[in-house]
Amino acid sequence: MKQQIEAMDAYQVIEKRKISDLNSEGYILRHKKTGAAITLLLNDDENKVFYIGFRTPPKDSTGVAHILEHSVLCGSKNFPVKDPFIELAKGSLNTFLNAMTYPDKTVYPVASCNDKDFKNLVHVYLDAVFYPNIYNEEKIFRQEGWHYEMEDVEDELSINGVVYNEMKGAFSSPDDVVEREIMNSLYPDMTYGLESGGDPDFIPELTYEDFLAFHKKYYHPSNSYIYLYGNMDAAKYLSFIDEQYLSHFEELKVDSQIGVQRPFAVPKELVKEYSIMEDDSVLENTYLTYNVSMGTSLDKKLYIAMDVLDYVLCSAPGAPVKQALIDKGIGKDVYSTMENGIYQPYFSVIAKNAEGGQKEEFVTTIQEVLTKAVAEGLDKKALAAAINYFEFRYREADFGSYPKGLMLGLEALDSWLYDEKAPFMHIEANKTYAELKDSIGTGYFEELIKKYILENPHKTIMEVKPVQGLTTRKDKALFEKLQTYKADLSQQEKQEIVDKTKALRAYQEEENTKEALETIPLLTREDMKKEAAGYINEVHSIDGTTILVHDIFTNGISYLNLVFDLRDVPARLFPYVGVLKAVLMMVDTKRFNYNELFNEVNIHTGGIKTVVNTYTNANDFKKYKVTLEIRSKALYEKRDKAMELMKEILLTSQFDDTKRLYEILAETKSRMQAVMTGAGHSVASIRALSYFSPTAAVSEQISGIPQYRLLEELLKEFESRKTELVQNLKDLTAYIFRPENLLVDYTASKESYPGLDQAVSQLKAELYTSKASGESFKPDPVKKNEAFMTAGQVQYVCRAGNFIDKGLPYTGALKVLKVMMGYDYLWNQVRVKGGAYGCMCGFFRNGDGYFVSYRDPNLKKTVDVYEQAAEYIENVKLDERTVTQFIIGAISELDTPMTPATKGIYSLGGYMTGLSMDKVQKERDQLLATTKEELQGLGRYVRAFMEDECLCVVGNGDKIKESEELFMQVEQLFY
Incomplete structure (x- = not known):
């Protein structure tokens, strides 16, 4: 293959070499005719990845790059359907399919393990970016971007659009607002000072003409970055890309350089705002931020070194900057961020839930701590722990459901976008980690602090303060502005808006022709794997304790999971399981203070974490198990050390330091609030399910609204309840960490097994044996229909x-x-027509089902869509091709490639639920054999679950009040 690539006339080989760190052959190519930049990482990974990216620096905050990212996927020359992206999503075996807009680039990645499918995905995406239908159909711009909406000349004028609503959602999260303002503050004179995703206040300023001009300028091969990864005939793909696309263009000089922000002569101070509800308190609700710009992302050593400093100074529990601010009461949650995915990276320290009047002390405290660190030197053990933590993650390369090749390719852009000869700079990192280890104790890290954080004038100090009812006032101002604008329109101009609204609706409702649909390449049912992924389980026993072993090649890493059944936890203590989960590893133990413990864990392991799981019995849905699990990953030779640390955490955690407990609760509440704000669909769905589902009600107690309410109460009444809290945590550990509750789950190759039995026996001998109460928690689901x-x-x-x-x-x-x-x-009704950014649904083995929308401008309108779903299913016209598409999409979701760790967790799940492989295979057979008649018959399933009429909404207070009659109870999400 190497000779084939080097012999290709269309491409010039800039560099070729072995990338030993990734066990890959690396190529840097240039397309001779257009200058397109190409990187290849060829290896034995069957999960192949392709992307094409473009440098797309915006000149304003209208979101043109983001709207274009959506719009080019709405049909193209060779694939003239209205939404090829959706046709692929529901009918390909992709392992990844999406597009992303960044501050300075737009990237279109796809991945698949199936070669035929992969080629189809590459073909459709290339056609989308180079020959989109946006030039032929202006309605695409209005649908995906923004448009005036009015069904009748007497109606109120409004604005709708998918990106417009997506960004209204993004601008609703205070944490997102702060992150955005930080970058804008440091780079006010260049592209990073603008909102590439689009500011809802400015999106309606974007014209169709400017939108097309942006595509014409930047979406050209001469401005492109093409990436191929995995086990493939790369020469075949390169020939296809050249012959079908690149060769049809001439080289073009594209001015897309990112530019550089001139360093500030002196630091700047700014004040920004974010919205809270009218009834929310402005006290302790301010964000204080200390932000510095640091070199460029082409500094290979600095790129990782700043992540290390981020950990040592602020991210680790008890880190000096974080702890000093917390001790002075400056913020309830202190954290730092290192953004190195742009040309000019930046580092920020953020104190959340602070007071505006604390700004001077905030700055002084940071500078005092850093000055001391420079003078006395950083903790060498903390530096070693940080480097080991990041190096372990790099070597393990486990990105969960995201393909490894995709994440490597995106990281390559952190250097490649700014130097076409340097795509491998950051993904080839073993030598850099070795250098950083050698730099401990040399003053290197201390000099970075001095140069970039303390003495750097390119700095901003920013206060982001809460404003009560700001959203309501802005919504009212927009409403009045739109009605004033409407009042100034002639009758003819009003009618034009009505006509355009109806024309867009007609376009959205118009079905693709059979001929257009058949242009989208489609696999057959025969292309799909018939066998379900099997469990890899071996059941052993030591003195009555089950050890579940998964013999899987893990490249020398052992995944050890101690699973404790919560059956003995009494009802009065069960709500505190979520608190215990948050507290473990964050408090002192017998041998270590919490900062030392964190460093000890990261020096010797790849991490230890706690999770809570609920396993529903596959043969009796009324039965379930709730578990608290402590999971570690470590090199084989460090497994026993990992077990020793886990035992230290489980059995010797000290809960008597109530000052520390308060800090943990405050930080947990703050971070939970951020998650709930950004993922309101998860909050709404688990809450709605909890009205009737015992397992959902259990999950809610531990991680949902009841858990958040508990944290609110504990913090508010801390002085009067702290003694009770300490005792509850002590009682919980005694109820949970008992020999009879333990199951050991272990994923690794067999050669690592020796010694495991002995380590488990030693652990069991030290677990609690006090008498258990037997008063287990039993949820009582009650329909509440809340907003x-x-x-x-x-x-x-x-x-x-x-x-x-x-x-x-x-x-x-x-x-x-x-x-x-x-x-x-749901896609067509809630997203395309309704303007929501997303919509999801689920139908579970225990019979639970749900529909949920994401960043949705509507409420009752969406409920009406759900109400009509069963009728739609029962009457939908389906042909064999369409049904096959849906089947392929379902198999794609089932067959996501698994890492060694996820194979172990998958096998554990089968064991814990009693779900037999026979049943798994039967369900897969049913899936593959689905007919159009059977699909239509499933309308009764939707009709059945909708009969329960369980509704939960999280969202804008004014919008909820408009539909108050739908709910049994309305309250604020946060108090």
Whole structure:
């Protein structure tokens, strides 16, 4: 293959070499005719990845790059359907399919393990970016970007659009607002000072003409970055890309240089605002930020060194900057961020839930701590722990559900976008880690602090303060502005808006022709794997304790999971399980203070974490197990050390330091609030399910609204409840960490097993043996139909219910229905027509089902869409091709490639739920055999779960009040 690539006339080989760190052959190529930049990483990974990216620096905050990212995927020359992206999503075996807009680039990645499917994905994406339908159909711009909306000349004028609503959602999260303002503050004179995603206040200023001009300028091969990764015939793909696309263009000089922000002569101070509800307190609700610009992302050593400093100074529990601010009461949650995915990286320290009047002390404290660190030297053990932590992550290269090749390719752009000869700079990092280890104790890290954080004038100190009712006032101002604008329109101009609204609606409702659909390449049912992924389970026993072993090649890493059944936890203590999960590893133990413990863990392991899981019995849905699990990953030779540290955490954690407990609760509450704000769909769905589902009600207690409410109460009444809290945590550990509750789960190759039995026996001998109460927690699900009001600008709307309670058995065909609903009915009604950014659904083995919207401008309108879903399913016209598409999409979701760790977790799940492989295979067979008649028949499943009429909404307070009659209870999400 190497000779084939080097012999290709269309490409010039700039560099070729072995990338030993990644066990890959690396190539840097240049397309001779157009100058397109190409990088290849060729190896034995079957999960192949392709992307094409463009440098796309915006000149304003209208979101043109983001709107274009959406719009080019709405049909193209060779694939003239309205939404090829969705046709691929519901009908390909992709392992990744998306597009992303960054501050200075737009990237279109795809991945698949199937060669035929992969080529199809590459073909459709290349056609989309180079020959999009946006030049032929202006309605695409209005649908994906923004448009005036009015169904009748007497209606109120409004603005709608997918990106417009997405960004209203993004601007509703205070943490996102702060992050955005930090970057804008440091780079006011260049592209990083603008909002590439689009500021909702400015999106309506974007014209169709400027939108097209942006594409014409930047979406050209001469401004492109093409990446191929994995086990493939790269020469075949390169020939295809050249012959079908690149060779049809001439070289063009594209002015897309990112530019550089001139360093500040002196630091700047700024004040910005974010919205809270009218009833929210402005006290302790301010963000204080200390931000510095640091060199460029082409400094290979600095790129990782600043992540190390981020950990040592502020991210690790008890890190000096973080602890000093917390001790002075400056913020309830102190954290830092290192943004190195742009040309001029920056580092920030953020104190959340602070007071504006603390700004001077905030700055002084940071500078005093850093000055001391420079003078006395940083903790060498903390530096070693940080370097080991990042190096372990780099070597393990486990990105969960994201393909490894994709994450490497995106990281390559951190250097490649700014130097076409340097795509491998940051993904080839073993030597850099070795250098950093050698730099401990040399003054290198201390000099970085002095140069970039203390004495650097390119710095901003920013206060982001809360403003009560800001969203309501802005919404009112926009409403009045729109009605004033409407009042100034002639009758003819009003009618034009109405006509355009109806024309857009007609366009959205117009079905693709059979001929257009058939241009999208499609696999057949025969291309799909028939066998379900099997479990890899060996069950052993030591003195009555089950050890579940997964013999999987892990490249020398052992994944050890101590699983404790929560069956003995009494009802009064069960709500505190979530608190215990947050506290473990964050408090002192017998041998270490919490900062030392964190460093000890990261020096010797790849990390230790706690999780809570609920396993529903696959043969009796009324039975379930709730577990608290402590998981570690470590090199084989460090496994026993990992076990020793886990035992230290479980059995010797000290809960008596109430000052530390308060800090943990405050930080947990703050971070939970950030997650709930950004993921309102998760909050709404688990809450709606908890109205009838015991397992959902259990999960809610530990990680949902009840857990958040508990944290609010504990913090508010801390002085009077701290003694009780300490005792509850002590009692919980004694109830949970007992020999009879333990199951050991272990994923690694067999050669690592020796010694495991002995380590487990030693652990068991030290576990608690005091008498258990036997008063286990039993949830009592009650229908509440609630709305939770926020200061956000969008809604998350969920309807849920159960179909098995109505006598309908689970079938694998429901996975096909999930694809059909998510990428057909809900997509078209909630996203395309409704303007929401997203919509999801689920149908579970225990009969639970739900629909939920994401960043949705509507509320009742979306509920009405859900109400009509069953009728749609029962009457939908389907042909064999469409059904096959849905089946392929369902198989794609099932067959996401698994890492060694996820194979172990998958196998553990099968064991804990009692789900047999026979049943798994039967459901897969049902999925593959799904017919159009069967799909239509599943309408009764939706009708059944909708009968429960369980509704939960998280969203804008004013919007919720407009539909108050839908709810049994309305309250604020946060107090």
